Amino acid sequence: MDKTFERLYDHYHTNLFQFLFYMVKNRAIAEELVQEVYINVLRSYHNYEERSNEKTWLFAIARNIAIDYLRTHNRRTSRWLSKFDFNKQQPKDDAPLPEEILLQKEEVQTIYKCLRECTLDQQQVLILRYIQELSINETAEILNWSVSKVKTTQHRAIKALRELVDDPSNHQLKGVL
Amino acid sequence: MNDRTKSLLSQLPVVKDERSKQTIYENIEKKRNEQMLKSTKKKTPWIIPGIAAVMVLLLAVLITPGLFTQNNDASNIAITQSDSNETSSTPSINGIDSKAEQATLAPAEEPTTFNNYIPAFQQSDGKSVVISYPDPVSTLLVPLSFSLDESKSIQENIDFILTNFPASDYEFERTPLSKATFEFITTSENPTLVVSFPEPGDGLSSIESIMLNDSVQQLAKSLGAAQINWQTNGEEGYTLGNFGEADPVVNKEPTPFYLYESSTGRHYLVNGPALQGKEGAEMDVALSLMKNGDPNTPSLIPSIPASVSIYSFDGNGSEATIAFTEESTFASEEEAMQTIEAIMLVASQYDYATIRFENTGFDKIGSYSLDKPLTIPSSPNSIPLN
Numbered sequence: 129m130d131k132t133f134e135r136l137y138d139h140y141h142t143n144l145f146q147f148l149f150y151m152v153k154n155r156a157i158a159e160e161l162v163q164e165v166y167i168n169v170l171r172s173y174h175n176y177e178e179r180s181n182e183k184t185w186l187f188a189i190a191r192n193i194a195i196d197y198l199r200t201h202n203r204r205t206s207r208w209l210s211k212f213d214f215n216k217q218q219p220k221d222d223a224p225l226p227e228e229i230l231l232q233k234e235e236v237q238t239i240y241k242c243l244r245e246c247t248l249d250q251q252q253v254l255i256l257r258y259i260q261e262l263s264i265n266e267t268a269e270i271l272n273w274s275v276s277k278v279k280t281t282q283h284r285a286i287k288a289l290r291e292l293v294d295d296p297s298n299h300q301l302k303g304v305l
Numbered sequence: 306m307n308d309r310t311k312s313l314l315s316q317l318p319v320v321k322d323e324r325s326k327q328t329i330y331e332n333i334e335k336k337r338n339e340q341m342l343k344s345t346k347k348k349t350p351w352i353i354p355g356i357a358a359v360m361v362l363l364l365a366v367l368i369t370p371g372l373f374t375q376n377n378d379a380s381n382i383a384i385t386q387s388d389s390n391e392t393s394s395t396p397s398i399n400g401i402d403s404k405a406e407q408a409t410l411a412p413a414e415e416p417t418t419f420n421n422y423i424p425a426f427q428q429s430d431g432k433s434v435v436i437s438y439p440d441p442v443s444t445l446l447v448p449l450s451f452s453l454d455e456s457k458s459i460q461e462n463i464d465f466i467l468t469n470f471p472a473s474d475y476e477f478e479r480t481p482l483s484k485a486t487f488e489f490i491t492t493s494e495n496p497t498l499v500v501s502f503p504e505p506g507d508g509l510s511s512i513e514s515i516m517l518n519d520s521v522q523q524l525a526k527s528l529g530a531a532q533i534n535w536q537t538n539g540e541e542g543y544t545l546g547n548f549g550e551a552d553p554v555v556n557k558e559p560t561p562f563y564l565y566e567s568s569t570g571r572h573y574l575v576n577g578p579a580l581q582g583k584e585g586a587e588m589d590v591a592l593s594l595m596k597n598g599d600p601n602t603p604s605l606i607p608s609i610p611a612s613v614s615i616y617s618f619d620g621n622g623s624e625a626t627i628a629f630t631e632e633s634t635f636a637s638e639e640e641a642m643q644t645i646e647a648i649m650l651v652a653s654q655y656d657y658a659t660i661r662f663e664n665t666g667f668d669k670i671g672s673y674s675l676d677k678p679l680t681i682p683s684s685p686n687s688i689p690l691n
Contacts, residue, residue: 129330137326145322159322166333167340172600185600192601228318239313249511249547258314272578272601284547290310 132173133166140183143260144190150255151194153244155226161197165190184269187262191252191270198248242292250285257282419639422572424671425646425682426450433683434459435527436466437520438477442568443604446516447477447575448523450684459489459498459528469690476569481517482524495531498524498555505537509546518545518552523576525555527684559654561591562647562685563598563605572639574647574685577602588625588655589618595647608647610640616664624678625652628663641670646682653681 144165149158168189229240243251256267257278268278322329426433432453437446451466467483488499500521509517525533535543535551543551558579565575577599580590596609609615613633619626627648635641649660659678673679 129327133330133333134326137329141326141329142319142321146320149320150317155320158320159324162322163329163333163336166329167337168600168603170333170337172598189600192603196604226320228320232316232318235313236316236318239310240317243314247511247547254314258311259317261315280549281547286310289314293310293313 130170133170136166136169136186140186144186147187147255147260148190148194149226150243150259151191151251152197153226157197161190161193164193168193181266181269184266187256187260187266187270188272195248238293239289242289245292246285246288249281250288253278253281254285254289419642419671421566421570422639422643423686423688424642425574425650426452426684426687427672428680428683430683430687431455433527433687434462434466435523435684436463436470436480436482437516437523438472438475438480439516440476440565440567441478442476443565444512445565445575445604446519446523447565447567447573448685449573450527450687451690453528459487463487466690470688475571476567481513481520485521487524489528489530490534496529497532497534498528498530499534499536500543501536501539502543503538505544506546506551507544511547514545514548518548521551522556526557530555557654559588559591559651561594561599562608562650563595563602564608564643564647565605572643574608574643574650575605577605588620588651591651591654592618592648595651609644610635612636613644620655620657623656623658624661625657625659626661626663629665631664633664634666638667638670641665641667642673645670645673645679646685649679649681650685657681 141162145158145162148161148165149155152158152161165186169186225237225240229237232240243254246254252271253267256262256270257264262270264275264278264282267273268275271278273281430452432455433450434453435448435450437448439446449470451462451470453462454465457465463482467480472479484502484504486501488501490497490499498521506514506517521533521535532553532555533551534541534553537543545551556579558581560576560579562574563577565573567573577594578601580594592609592615596607596613596615598607599605613635614630616628616630617626618628635644645660645662645665648662652660659680661678662675665675668675
């Protein structure tokens with residue numbers, strides 16, 4: 129077994145998988161995507177510069193792979209509806225809740241459902257900050273954003289999520305095509 | 306209430322991958338092998354048509370001089386001019402500078418065309434304007450260069466392009482610019498692009514906001530604008546979804562140029578993410594990304610192929626010399642064209658005006674004669690319109 133893979137797996141696999149799961153909300157897809165992450169990482173590991181943080185580098189790759197997937201997936205389902213026509217509402221995601229979530233109390237299930245309704249930017253910040261428990265600086269590095277943008281998006285995301293929890297019919301426009 | 310929301314978020318369960326490390330590793334190895342096989346298979350179908358094309362060209366080279374031996378020089382020029390007039394009325398994807406061809410090529414020589422690559426817009430062709438189109442397959446924005454008619458307003462130019470460029474033939478979506486009106490004010494100290502939208506952009510998604518902002522930024526840069534005046538219904542200001550108020554500053558941060566292959570098989574040069582701060586200060590960083598690719602943008606192909614390495618890069622005033630290693634080889638003239646134009650377009654962002662290339666293995670690439678410094682093109686992906 130490749131030593132780089134083994135080391136990265138031991139250090140980061142649980143977190144990477146969890147991050148991808150909450151991004152795509154599907155275990156089977158997260159399993160596929162995490163493999164894609166390793167393929168990309170092993171392909172470009174020789175270019176990795178140690179001056180940057182390995183963890184944030186890995187998460188940045190995972191985040192890009194998840195976004196690529198979401199864009200493609202959303203395009204497949206809504207391409208003929210949206211066609212880059214601005215401001216059109218995306219179709220509602222009625223996928224069943226994963227087993228892990230169904231075992232939780234109702235409030236947690238609600239927060240999971242509402243998380244799906246936030247914009248993609250908001251979801252990323254919420255997952256990285258409150259599920260992965262990363263710092264603002266780490267989140268900014270992964271998203272390639274400024275710290276102030278992370279703070280602003282985080283503030284808006286919490287507000288949006290709270291409003292959705294209070295009134296789940298208040299769906300927002302999702303942030304991907 | 307905010308604390309309650311945060312607390313609930315942190316209560317979301319830990320979700321674990323139930324597969325073993327070994328299983329995952331085996332899956333990865335299998336996929337890597339499949340990808341390697343695919344990339345090998347992709348290349349082989351071109352070999353036979355490639356050889357056939359070379360044979361046809363060889364025959365053409367042998368036969369063509371015989372056809373023209375009875376003509377004098379003046380009639381040769383007349384024939385070439387007539388041909389170029391005819392071809393210029395037909396939209397083509399090669400975008401080769403016909404004026405430059407007449408000036409630098411032997412009169413009877415055919416202009417170089419490429420199977421897939423769309424060459425850059427040359428300064429000798431006048432001024433260009435960049436209109437970006439989204440490719441729905443990749444959700445990437447592809448900047449296309451069109452000739453700018455300076456006797457007309459920018460709005461008239463854009464209207465003409467939007468009417469005459471068949472975006473669907475290229476499998477592109479409508480440009481995000483189609484919803485706005487434009488005016489370019491050059492009388493003030495800072496040339497300003499005024500962009501006005503009929504409706505507010507509060508509801509734009511992140512990707513829509515990014516595409517719109519990038520399209521306007523590309524347009525502003527191509528016109529030489531120093532600032533952008535965003536307006537909504539004639540009122541100052543425009544909101545780009547969650548990003549908030551649109552930035553009036555024209556982003557001058559350098560970007561690497563990568564190769565993008567669309568679903569139609571055409572090759573375009575597209576901008577990668579901007580290089581900020583120290584990273585963007587040196588052109589070496591951009592070249593390194595163009596050589597090695599950026600793991601953050603996997604859909605973009607390195608514009609400097611793996612078989613080519615840069616031996617040295619020397620900047621002297623407005624001229625730079627780039628030498629490739631002796632071992633460097635380009636698979637084709639088309640690949641060499643893509644690479645040197647990508648390098649030149651990056652160099653233009655570092656204020657270089659001419660580039661001398663060494664060890665390319667070619668005396669001539671497209672319309673570029675490599676025995677002298679090359680003038681940097683204006684902008685990528687030139688699309689000629691009637």
